[in-house]
Amino acid sequence: MSEVLVVVEQVDGTLKKVTLEMLTLARELGEPAAVVMGAPGTAASVADKLGQYGATRIYAAESEEIDGYLVSPKAAALAALVSQVQPAAVLLGATQEGKEIAGRVAVKLDNGLLTDISGLASDGTATQVVFAGSTIVTSKVTRGFPLATLRPNSLTPSPAEEAASPEVTPIEFTLDKSDTRARIVERVAEAKGARPELTEASVVVSGGRGVGSAENFTLVEELADLLGGAVGASRAATDSGFYPHQFQVGQTGKTVSPQLYIALGISGAIQHRAGMQTSKTIVAVNKDAEAPIFELADFGVIGDLFTVVPQTVEELRKRG
Amino acid sequence: MNIVVLVKQVPDSGAERTLRESDHTVDREVADNVINEMDDYAIEEALRLQEAHGGEVTVMTMGPQRAAESIRKALSMGPDKAVHIRDDALAGSCALATSAVLAAALRDLNPDLVLCGAEATDGRVQAVPHMLSERLGIAALTGARKLTVDGSTLTVERQTDEGYEVVVAQAPAVVSVWDTINEPRYPSFKGIMAAKKKPVTELSLADLGIEPSEVGAAGASSAVVDHRGRPPRSAGQKITDEGDGGAKLVEFLASEKFV
Numbered sequence: 001m002s003e004v005l006v007v008v009e010q011v012d013g014t015l016k017k018v019t020l021e022m023l024t025l026a027r028e029l030g031e032p033a034a035v036v037m038g039a040p041g042t043a044a045s046v047a048d049k050l051g052q053y054g055a056t057r058i059y060a061a062e063s064e065e066i067d068g069y070l071v072s073p074k075a076a077a078l079a080a081l082v083s084q085v086q087p088a089a090v091l092l093g094a095t096q097e098g099k100e101i102a103g104r105v106a107v108k109l110d111n112g113l114l115t116d117i118s119g120l121a122s123d124g125t126a127t128q129v130v131f132a133g134s135t136i137v138t139s140k141v142t143r144g145f146p147l148a149t150l151r152p153n154s155l156t157p158s159p160a161e162e163a164a165s166p167e168v169t170p171i172e173f174t175l176d177k178s179d180t181r182a183r184i185v186e187r188v189a190e191a192k193g194a195r196p197e198l199t200e201a202s203v204v205v206s207g208g209r210g211v212g213s214a215e216n217f218t219l220v221e222e223l224a225d226l227l228g229g230a231v232g233a234s235r236a237a238t239d240s241g242f243y244p245h246q247f248q249v250g251q252t253g254k255t256v257s258p259q260l261y262i263a264l265g266i267s268g269a270i271q272h273r274a275g276m277q278t279s280k281t282i283v284a285v286n287k288d289a290e291a292p293i294f295e296l297a298d299f300g301v302i303g304d305l306f307t308v309v310p311q312t313v314e315e316l317r318k319r320g
Numbered sequence: 321m322n323i324v325v326l327v328k329q330v331p332d333s334g335a336e337r338t339l340r341e342s343d344h345t346v347d348r349e350v351a352d353n354v355i356n357e358m359d360d361y362a363i364e365e366a367l368r369l370q371e372a373h374g375g376e377v378t379v380m381t382m383g384p385q386r387a388a389e390s391i392r393k394a395l396s397m398g399p400d401k402a403v404h405i406r407d408d409a410l411a412g413s414c415a416l417a418t419s420a421v422l423a424a425a426l427r428d429l430n431p432d433l434v435l436c437g438a439e440a441t442d443g444r445v446q447a448v449p450h451m452l453s454e455r456l457g458i459a460a461l462t463g464a465r466k467l468t469v470d471g472s473t474l475t476v477e478r479q480t481d482e483g484y485e486v487v488v489a490q491a492p493a494v495v496s497v498w499d500t501i502n503e504p505r506y507p508s509f510k511g512i513m514a515a516k517k518k519p520v521t522e523l524s525l526a527d528l529g530i531e532p533s534e535v536g537a538a539g540a541s542s543a544v545v546d547h548r549g550r551p552p553r554s555a556g557q558k559i560t561d562e563g564d565g566g567a568k569l570v571e572f573l574a575s576e577k578f579v
């Protein structure tokens with residue numbers, strides 16, 4: 001069976017959920033092999049978990065250059081690996097970096113690229129949900145092998161029936177001058193707390209303009225924390241400075257696809273829906289009975305969020 | 321500092337968008353077409369840099385005849401001139417081909433800085449800036465929420481899921497921007513009038529030395545094989561809060577096994 005390469009995304013030794021999804025998908029398509037690119041020591045820190053999800057082999061590119069420059073060295077390593085092993089398919093996360101690496105590899109190998117897929121069949125046909133979730137497209141690479149980025153939360157990751165103990169093989173590659181032009185001089189972590197990552201969370205509680213202020217967002221956070229969820233925001237809320245920009249959901253923000261999405265004081269503009277319409281269950285609280293968000297809500301409460309949400313919180317606490 | 325801003329015309333993301341039944345390409349006839357929103361921020365950033373450092377700002381677009389409206393609109397914000405790459409053979413181009421065409425035109429202009437949007441709202445590929453960097457052998461600083469220029473040194477704050485990264489490169493470079501970087505200006509009446517007289521150079525594939533077979537539907541490296549409407553979500557239960565809205569909400573969550 002041919003190898004299916006999965007480009008690993010991790011933070012401090014913890015694999016991102018999309019990586020586990022890609023391994024789960026790769027097991028259906030061929031022999032999953034993980035590609036770890038980062039600072040020295042990264043592969044060792046994630047090897048066990050990759051094995052649990054069925055990675056039979058780990059290809060590693062670990063160096064200061066890989067870690068210290070933007071994207072290009074990773075693309076160079078991945079393109080070199082692809083030329084050596086001729087995989088059946090290559091999967092990356094549909095994250096900023098995943099899309100960027102994929103774009104560069106597509107140019108290097110003159111290979112077609114499928115963005116933001118939600119599934120891939122063994123004949124190379126991919127599914128994509130486009131235009132604010134209104135259209136489903138099936139598409140194919142017509143030049144080269146399937147090179148695709150998978151949208152997080154597209155499938156439920158599951159460990160392999162039998163864990164593998166992957167061997168680590170270093171990738172042989174060379175860098176040229178143009179690969180080290182964009183140097184990362186600083187990485188700044190902005191406070192996030194213990195909440196799950198927005199695009200990976202199975203519950204997302206979002207607040208909109210109706211929340212009214214940055215202080216009031218603690219109400220949104222309280223509900224999110226009780227449900228073990230992430231906090232999101234509409235663009236009106238981020239633009240008004242109620243909540244930081246990286247938590248914006250929608251057309252120009254994050255695309256989320258959780259099991260449960262709760263919209264508080266959000267009208268449901270088409271650009272907001274673009275980022276949350278594929279959520280499994282949608283709940284909305286809005287005092288305007290005509291708000292478009294109700295058109296897609298499985299459960300809607302017409303009411304003031306400042307009375308409905310505190311009561312929700314209280315009831316949830318009672319249940320423990 | 322000479323800057324080229326890449327501007328794409330896209331169907332309005334606030335309106336209903338569809339694919340054509342015949343060839344599964346974006347239906348640009350039924351939709352209202354606008355400048356890709358993120359590209360407005362790139363134009364604004366270019367104008368601010370010009371105000372601080374001088375030089376020329378050129379708008380460049382690859383698109384059909386009707387993209388000319390978007391070019392005029394972009395020019396009305398203040399850029400000096402525009403390049404419109406237009407050729408019937410370009411219809412249905414994939415990101416790879418688009419980047420090859422844009423790169424060919426950029427090589428001729430040889431700017432110090434290429435500014436573009438972080439992503440286009442139609443395809444959301446988020447790859448064209450890096451593809452250009454790869455083809456031109458110049459740095460790519462992408463996803464900028466802040467850009468500082470000091471001589472030929474470019475410093476960008478790049479938004480990440482965890483926070484941000486500070487990334488540095490020497491010009492020439494491609495920089496892509498998010499909507500957090502600035503607040504785009506509205507065109508003034510004077511700007512709109514002036515835009516009508518600004519030079520727009522039209523380029524064909526022959527001008528760029530590119531074979532029609534390498535681009536468009538003929539040269540595409542990926543293809544849509546089918547598309548269908550996603551069943552629209554239907555509204556479920558809707559209740560009016562009569563003092564028990566929160567409790568009812570929790571009952572719903574419990575019935576769906578979320579709590």
Ligand SMILES: Cc1cc2nc3c(=O)[nH]c(=O)nc-3n(C[C@H](O)[C@H](O)[C@H](O)COP(=O)(O)OP(=O)(O)OC[C@H]3O[C@@H](n4cnc5c(N)ncnc54)[C@H](O)[C@@H]3O)c2cc1C
Nearest residue numbers: 208209210234235236250251252253265267271272287305
């Ligand atoms: C190109 C483009 C891209 C965009 N991208 C995005 C994007 O990525 N994400 C995004 O979200 N938007 C995006 N927008 C903006 C979008 O069009 C809307 O303006 C935005 O989503 C509105 O946010 P909102 O629902 O919070 O605010 P509003 O539309 O103002 O709605 C506020 C809602 O809160 C309700 N409300 C007020 N007070 C209360 C209360 N006490 N209790 C209960 N309900 C209350 C009101 O009834 C109202 O329905 C984009 C727009 C454009 C043009």
Ligand SMILES: Nc1ncnc2c1ncn2[C@@H]1O[C@H](COP(=O)(O)O)[C@@H](O)[C@H]1O
Nearest residue numbers: 326327382436437439440445446447448
């Ligand atoms: N046809 C085009 N003409 C001009 N610029 C483009 C074109 N396609 C993409 N771009 C630029 O590349 C950016 C990212 O696009 P994309 O990679 O398609 O998401 C856009 O915001 C534009 O600035």
